[in-house]
Amino acid sequence: MSELIRLTAAELSAKLAAREVSSEEATRAHLDRIAEVDAEVGAFLATNEEASLAAARAVDARRASGEELGELAGVPLAVKDVLVTTDMPSTSGSRILEGYMSPYDATAVAKARAAGLVSIGKTNMDEFAMGSSTENSAYGPTRNPWDLERVPGGSGGGSAAAVGAFEAPLALGSDTGGSIRQPAALTGTVGAKPTYGGVSRYGAIALASSLDQIGPCARTVLDTALLHDAIAGHDHHDSTSLDVAWPSMTAAARSGASGDSLRGLRVGVVRQLMIEGVQAGVKSSFEEALALIAAQGAEIVEIDAPHFEYAVAAYYLILPSEASSNLAKYDSVRFGLRVVPEGSGTVESVMSASREAGFGAEVKRRIILGTYALSAGYYDAYYGSAQKVRTLIQRDFAAAFEQVDVIASPTAPTTAWRLGSHGGDPMQDYLNDATTIPANLAGIPGLSLPIGTAVEDGLPVGLQLMAPAFEDARLYRAGAAIERLIEDRDGQPFWEQAPALAPASIGKAAR
Numbered sequence: 001m002s003e004l005i006r007l008t009a010a011e012l013s014a015k016l017a018a019r020e021v022s023s024e025e026a027t028r029a030h031l032d033r034i035a036e037v038d039a040e041v042g043a044f045l046a047t048n049e050e051a052s053l054a055a056a057r058a059v060d061a062r063r064a065s066g067e068e069l070g071e072l073a074g075v076p077l078a079v080k081d082v083l084v085t086t087d088m089p090s091t092s093g094s095r096i097l098e099g100y101m102s103p104y105d106a107t108a109v110a111k112a113r114a115a116g117l118v119s120i121g122k123t124n125m126d127e128f129a130m131g132s133s134t135e136n137s138a139y140g141p142t143r144n145p146w147d148l149e150r151v152p153g154g155s156g157g158g159s160a161a162a163v164g165a166f167e168a169p170l171a172l173g174s175d176t177g178g179s180i181r182q183p184a185a186l187t188g189t190v191g192a193k194p195t196y197g198g199v200s201r202y203g204a205i206a207l208a209s210s211l212d213q214i215g216p217c218a219r220t221v222l223d224t225a226l227l228h229d230a231i232a233g234h235d236h237h238d239s240t241s242l243d244v245a246w247p248s249m250t251a252a253a254r255s256g257a258s259g260d261s262l263r264g265l266r267v268g269v270v271r272q273l274m275i276e277g278v279q280a281g282v283k284s285s286f287e288e289a290l291a292l293i294a295a296q297g298a299e300i301v302e303i304d305a306p307h308f309e310y311a312v313a314a315y316y317l318i319l320p321s322e323a324s325s326n327l328a329k330y331d332s333v334r335f336g337l338r339v340v341p342e343g344s345g346t347v348e349s350v351m352s353a354s355r356e357a358g359f360g361a362e363v364k365r366r367i368i369l370g371t372y373a374l375s376a377g378y379y380d381a382y383y384g385s386a387q388k389v390r391t392l393i394q395r396d397f398a399a400a401f402e403q404v405d406v407i408a409s410p411t412a413p414t415t416a417w418r419l420g421s422h423g424g425d426p427m428q429d430y431l432n433d434a435t436t437i438p439a440n441l442a443g444i445p446g447l448s449l450p451i452g453t454a455v456e457d458g459l460p461v462g463l464q465l466m467a468p469a470f471e472d473a474r475l476y477r478a479g480a481a482i483e484r485l486i487e488d489r490d491g492q493p494f495w496e497q498a499p500a501l502a503p504a505s506i507g508k509a510a511r
């Protein structure tokens with residue numbers, strides 16, 4: 001195992017800038033790590049060694065010629081398969097897009113490449129980002145690097161597991177209902193959902209367009225901020241992308257880690273997010289973290305958000321409605337899989353056979369539900385009501401942010417569960433999203449960072465911070481400060497406790 005894979009992106013950047021290592025060496029080290037452990041972890045759906053090494057060498061050549069490069073230039077990056085790229089297939093975890101090659105790069109990927117980041121692979125995910133465990137991938141599940149018998153969360157379990165297993169220092173994800181934050185929590189990594197519109201969705205295979213947001217995954221708050229800065233900003237290809245001058249998230253993270261930025265910070269704890277069913281060890285880890293935060297001079301304020309208890313119900317009507325419409329384009333004519341049933345080649349029969357073969361059970365369930373919720377006679381009762389609840393949740397947030405600067409909660413009600421233990425019952429997965437969904441419904445930013453392990457199972461617990469729209473930098477400042485408190489308490493950064501670092505825990509010697 002090369003020592004290079006242990007470095008954070010910030011540390012690796014410094015070595016690259018000082019020319020102590022080349023991007024080719026760093027890229028090679030991570031590709032070797034993937035070759036060593038990914039048969040067990042299953043974080044990647046595709047790699048393209050030749051293209052990745054060529055990109056790395058190109059960055060090295062630019063550096064050698066004295067060109068001024070971005071801070072992350074030469075650092076390897078894993079890309080969730082929801083983002084289309086020209087260098088590898090883009091499937092969104094679905095059979096219906098098996099082998100699909102995009103003619104263009106998603107804007108987030110294009111921006112990352114322009115910043116000199118080197119794409120090293122496409123990561124596994126629940127099909128079309130529908131799920132909370134990555135078990136809904138058509139290509140098999142991803143496993144949690146903390147315990148290979150457990151799920152890494154979802155839908156971005158591949159990206160979270162890739163950074164958690166030291167296969168990549170950075171990864172891109174998408175968060176429609178928690179798919180960056182919840183896997184971060186379950187794998188002991190960091191992930192952020194930017195303000196809706198903060199990062200372009202162009203080239204992100206759409207799930208629910210009013211909720212989808214692209215964002216960064218890493219092992220530290222600073223690394224997450226560095227990647228956030230590299231991909232944020234207006235894009236005329238995405239009409240919902242915000243045309244604002246974002247402050248530097250990196251500067252916010254650096255100032256948070258060095259200063260006493262928690263002093264006087266008003267931290268809200270929403271009574272309705274401490275829901276029944278929060279695992280005891282998650283609750284106690286969260287309370288312990290709150291005590292550490294309070295000891296730094298932050299004010300902990302209990303707040304009410306009476307409509308949050310309807311968030312899961314509203315989300316699971318809005319999301320399927322939008323998804324049923326977005327997924328109508330997989331009609332076997334324009335994209336992907338085409339199945340021609342024997343003896344009948346009408347457009348309808350081909351479309352129906354292709355969709356039957358190409359979509360998995362959860363995707364079909366949501367298409368059926370969404371089509372029903374949008375149909376004449378039911379629209380007002382379901383989709384219309386859900387939209388009203390969405391407004392009420394937005395008002396709950398607005399009222400809360402009159403009293404507090406940030407809201408804190410456990411990122412997910414539980415730690416990572418055993419593969420298969422939800423037994424295909426989608427409700428159990430849906431309920432795990434109760435803590436992350438409100439932020440998507442309101443379009444506000446959220447960040448998850450590890451705060452320890454649960455007493456009963458020794459698995460990572462994440463703390464979620466939320467802030468008003470446009471205030472992403474506040475999350476990085478506070479997040480970096482909390483990360484420092486946890487590091488001081490434990491005597492080492494959280495990621496150094498990852499069992500994936502013990503040579504025998506993953507790879508040939510495991511199990």
Ligand code: GLN
Pocket residue numbers: 129130131132154155174175176177178179180207319433
């Ligand atoms: N678990 C959520 C869902 O299944 C998360 C989706 C997401 O953020 N992509 O819809």
